[in-house]
Every structure is written in C-alpha cells, then in structure tokens.
Amino acid sequence: MTYETIFAGFGGQGILFSGKVVAYAGMIEGKNVSHLPSYGPEMRGGTANCSVIVSDELVASPIITEPELLVVMNGPSLDKFENAVVPGGKIFIDSTLISRECERDDVESFRIPATQMANDMGIPKLANMIMVGKLIKETNMFTWEQLTGAVTKLVPPAKAAMLESNIKALEAGYNF
Secondary structure, three states: EEEEEEEEEEEEOHHHHHHHHHHHHHHHOOOOEEEEEEEEOOOOOOOOEEEEEEEEEOOOOOOOOOOOOEEEOOOHHHHHHHHHOOOOEEEEEOOOOOOOOOOOOOEEEEEOOOOHHHHHHHHHHHHHHHHHHHHHHHHOOOOHHHHHHHHHHHHHHHHHOOHHHHHHHHHHHOOO
16 A cells, blocks of 8 residues: 655644654554655745655655645645645645635545644644644554654654644544
C-alpha cells in the first residue's frame, strides 16, 4: 500500500509538523517514507506545503504530482492542489478557513472546522493535529498507537506540556 499525501496551508499553521508526524508514524510502522517540506521565504504567513509518501515499496522520488490525499488549511492551497488529486482520492478541508466546497465529484471530500474546533478547545495552534486525526481515521493509514507514538517522539522535551494538547487535538479530529 502506498499513500501519497500533500499537506498545504500558510506558514504558522503547523503544515510541516503535520507532514513530519505522518512520516514518523510510517517509520514506526516500518514503512518506507519520504518527507519533502516546502515553504516560501516568509515562513510565517507565507505559503507552506509538505509532500509525504508512506509505502510498502521503495520510494523512488519524493515528488508528488498526483496525490491520493490532500489536506488543505487555506483557500489558495485548495485552489492550487484540488485538481492534482487522483480520481477516487480524498481531500480534507479546514472549513473554518475555506468557505468554498470541493468542486470535484470524483473525489471524496471532508469538511472539518478544525480551526474553530481548536479555538473552542483552547488550543488554537493545533488545528493541524485535528486535520491529521481526521486523515488517519478516514484512511486507516496507521493505528491510533502508531499515530500517538509519532507525536510523543516528535514533541520536543522543551514543549513537553504540549504533548497532551496535541493528542487531545488528534483525538478530536479522529472522532469528528
């Protein structure tokens, strides 16, 4: 099984961290992974996207031109990547920040009010983890234990207090 995913939004939304969590969960599972972050010179506020491949096979190239999965957290990212998703793919949309619907009928789309959910939960910087939780629930890419194991490894000791909040956000998305 191979999962090719693009995460996209603007800098400061945790797009690159989301990709890193998925890639690390793949490593925990013993899969072949590729993680290719990309961001504009502004970083915070500029555009950011991340291509992640998790596969049973060797990954020949980290470049994804036709993802099966797309996680978008702002309108320009949906505009840019929507048509690249393969027919039958899945698009995960932060409906708090993206008002328009997915225009394609050959993909499955999920509208998650992740930013609003994160704000309501008192963890406004973790909408990205809500999106990751929903992604994992809808794809069965990993078990819950593999996902939380990745987050546990990736939250640095200096931010250990954020671990519980990250898992809470994942759980909210997973159960949405």
